[in-house]
Amino acid sequence: MGLENKRRFVLDTNVLLHEPLAIYSFKEHDVVIPMTVLEELDQIKDRRKDVSRDARVAIRTLEDCLSDASPEQILKGVPLNHPNAPEEELGTLSIFPDHQITFTNPVALPGDNNDNLIINSALYLQQIGNDEIVLVTKDINMRLKAKGAGLEKVEDYRTDQLVDDIQFLAKGFAELKGSLWERIKEVTSEQFGREVFHTLSREALEEESLYLNQYLIDDSRDFCGQVKSVNDREVVIRDLGQDRLMSYHAWGINPKNIYQGMALQALMDPEIDMVILTGPAGSGKTLLSLAAALEQVVEQRLYDKVIVTRNTPEIAESIGFLPGTEEEKMAPWLAAVTDTLEVLHKQDESPASSLQYIMDKANIQFKSINFMRGRSIQNAFVLLDECQNLTPSQLKTIITRMGEGTKLVCSGNLAQIDSNYLTAVTSGLTYVVERFKMFEGSANVYLNGVVRSRLAKFAEQEM
Known part of the structure; x- marks a missing residue:
């Protein structure tokens, strides 16, 4: 690509929170980080929220690239380097002192909030240079404001988006x-x-x-x-045959439709290392996963334990203030699993005793997703719930923790995303569905249809 096609990408804070290594995604083009973005990352890194980790990773990534550079070099642009970079040469990374901008152009936005300061940085660079300036942000409203203020190029960050719809x-x-x-x-x-x-x-x-x-x-x-x-x-x-699929059973549970039959077959197949279950609330994702886990741990003894974990934005903020062990701290967020255990044993003579017996027998462990990092999990059946709230990089971190003899079940409902930085097409759950399609050790099933109750079915369809 010739120099006449050189582009400079101005990154918004939410891009670095969504993908902390985003600075390496722009190939031979230059990356500009406004000073306002660094200030926002500094404010976020100390918050007791899950996103603070991504802010710290982004800061460390910038520091690794700029640590040996002089102030003059940082303003001009420091060459990007990364061991996993594409074959073509990467561009440069620079910090732009946006607080020093003096505008005479009437289209400049008032500098009373961070979004406006970042937009103004891109507008200023567009006016003073010959390079094509592109503002990259995942904030739809900010993209609209930037275009209205006169910025010619505004884009969403979509390098990890594998489907458009x-x-x-x-x-x-x-x-x-x-x-x-x-x-x-x-x-x-x-x-x-x-x-x-x-x-x-x-x-x-x-x-x-x-x-x-x-x-x-x-x-x-x-x-x-x-x-x-x-x-x-x-x-x-x-x-396989539909009759054969419908005859599958695990821990007293039989599939109610062919979609559950396909899911249960994948869950019970020892040749499948990862099962991805998507679908609406009430379609049976948690029930089937837990039934298959108990069947293969307690009855078939294929695995030593069941590990249950999930991601919620509140965990990093609130878990430290709750009493008890890690399992007891996690209990409020994993009520869906304990509710499912109660359903599986509601016909027992003493459901409470059965519940505790099975918890011990299957060695069911509730783990915070924050403590999964850095571990190597061996010979376990792992249930990762609410995956729709994970970014691709977060989900990759967890999947790479899975050791020999471990089966991972990723489940989630893409209609119930709680994160401010994710949509259905950029969710980590969507990413792994597409990325693992040609991996022989994974299977994916969309559970089509709500079987929880007619009330849940009506709410899913009509609300």
């Missing part, structure tokens, strides 16, 4: 019209033990976007298969 997110299954076998001209079937695999031409399913461990169901109400291999020429499908 949540309706295109992979559901983990494809519903074929008609009967699959009526559209197939030639098929080769092989049996290995109890399993049957069909090899057919890719052309027969050319209208479908296929990926590994994707489920296929058709209108016959009989066929269900799972994609085990796919290329440009052929597809290998493992024959």
Whole structure:
């Protein structure tokens, strides 16, 4: 790319909170951090909230890049370097002293809040130089203000966004019209033990976007298969059968619909290391996950323990003030799991005794997500709930903690995002669904349909 196409990206604070290593995402172009952004990061880093960690990581990243530079070099631009940088040369990083701007242009915004100061920085750089200036922010209203003030280029930060619309997110299954076998001209079937695999031409399913461990169901109400291999020429499908899926059971729980059947099959499959469950509230994500965990820990003894964790913005702020052990501190935020345990044992003669017995027998541990970092979790069944509130980098940190013999279940509802810095398309849950589609050790299922109650179903559909 020639120098005439050089661009300078002015980053808003929320970009660095969303992705602390964002300065390395702009390839050969230059990155500008207004002084106001550093001040905001400084204020956020000491807050007792989960986002404070991201602020500290962003500050350390900037410090690593600028630590050996002189004040003059920092103003001019210090070359970016990163061991995992792309092959092409990276641009520079500079700090812009936006408090020293003197505007004569009437379109400048009043400098009475941080957003205006950052916008003014971009406007000033646009006026004094020949480079193309781009303000990058995840704040929609700030993008509108910047355009209204005369800034020519304003963008969202989307390097980790793999889908443009949540309706295109992979559901983990494809519903074929008609009967699959009526559209197939030639098929080769092989049996290995109890399993049957069909090899057919890719052309027969050319209208479908296929990926590994994707489920296929058709209108016959009989066929269900799972994609085990796919290329440009052929597809290998493992024959499961809808009746077989509906007969799966775990800890006394049977699937109520074919979507739960697919989810339970993935949860019980020892060859699947990670299961991603999405879907509306009341679709059975937690119930199926916990039932599968208890079945495989207590009955089958495939794992040594069950670890349950989740992310909530309040945990980092409030957990230290609660009495008791880590498990007791976490209990208020993991009530969904304890409620599910009660449902699984409500028919017992003494539900309370059964609950405590199972908690001990399955070695169920409630862990704060903040204490998962730095660990190596071995031979465990891990339930990670409310994943929609995690960023891609946070979720990556947790997934890389999983050691040998561990199964991870990531679940969440993309319609219930609590974070101010995430949307359905930028959530870490959306990211892993798309990124792990071609990983043979993962499966994804969207649980289509609310089975909790008719009240919950009506609320999900009509509100």
